[in-house]
Amino acid sequence: MSVVLRVPATTSTAELVLRPWRDDDVDALLEIYRDPELRARTRHPLHTAADARRWVARHRQGWAAGRRFCFAVCETDPVDGGQRLVACVLLKDVTPGRPDAEVGYWTAAAARGRGVASRAVDAVSRWAFTRFAAIGLTRLELLHEVDNPASCRVAEKSGYPFVEVLPARPPYPGDGHRHVRRRD
Template identity: 65%
Template sequence: MSIVLRAASADTAPALLLRPWCEGDIPALLAAYRDPVLRQWTRHPLTTTADARGFLRRSRQGWAAQRRFSFAVCEPTGDGERLVAHVLLKEFVPGREHAELGYWTVAGARGRGVAARATVAVTEWAFTRFGAAGLTRLELLHQIDNPASCRVAEKSGFAFQEVLPARPPFPRDGHRHVRHRS
């Protein structure tokens, strides 16, 4: 299955193209994971081409199973597109009212509203696509010491819900943010 979303901002920010990951994304994916800030917040860093291919395989399997939807977020350039972020809808189960949303942003795109705009686009897509299957709530989780993720959640319309205690594999307490289908 393939879907293309466009997330445009009313201001001068460039449009974002959200699409499933593809083989040609491997170099940009590996470059993104060389960022120490991204590596700090991820449980499974990608360091080799084999790691990246595994990521792509799991992404394709998630789409095929209709349970996990991983989007490459790109900005158009004069000669193609540039990877700026990743947004993931995970733990979707038909008939269950909630699923989880996650994201990361490449170093050069941080602070420009990319993650928030892409998160809003995937949130709206998820509620439109899966509302009839029972999806009424999306949750966004992050560690308590990640204020940038907290800002993205709030800018994306995810209200702070509660502090969650640390539990493996997460070493620190976290925040749960929630957005309900309107």
């Protein structure tokens, strides 16, 4: 399944294109992972081109299996139409007959604070509820660590109200927040 989602530009933000990861994303992915904040919040940081190639291949396999859908989020340059990688949104644990799945994301340092993550998470959430309605998907969860208030704002802006605090458990060292969005 090859899916491309488009989030229209606004007066202050560029169009977003969400698509499956490709081999030619490896260099941009490595550049983004140089950010210490992203590495600190990621369970499996990428250090080498081989790491990045394996990461892309794993997400390609997730699409093929139909259970894990990872989108590269790109901004479209309004002048030349080129695309720049700015984020990642992941829908995981999609299982027929199971009413819930999880959404995760990260944002490149240069794209933070501009609404990229909330617009992309909202687009993937709407897509998921439409695409997987027939198999019973009615609820999406977004989890983040308590010490990440930016993720709280992204969750709420993208339609995921706060539900509860989750106690720390491996592999996460700190308490977390659970946000939930239900299919309309």
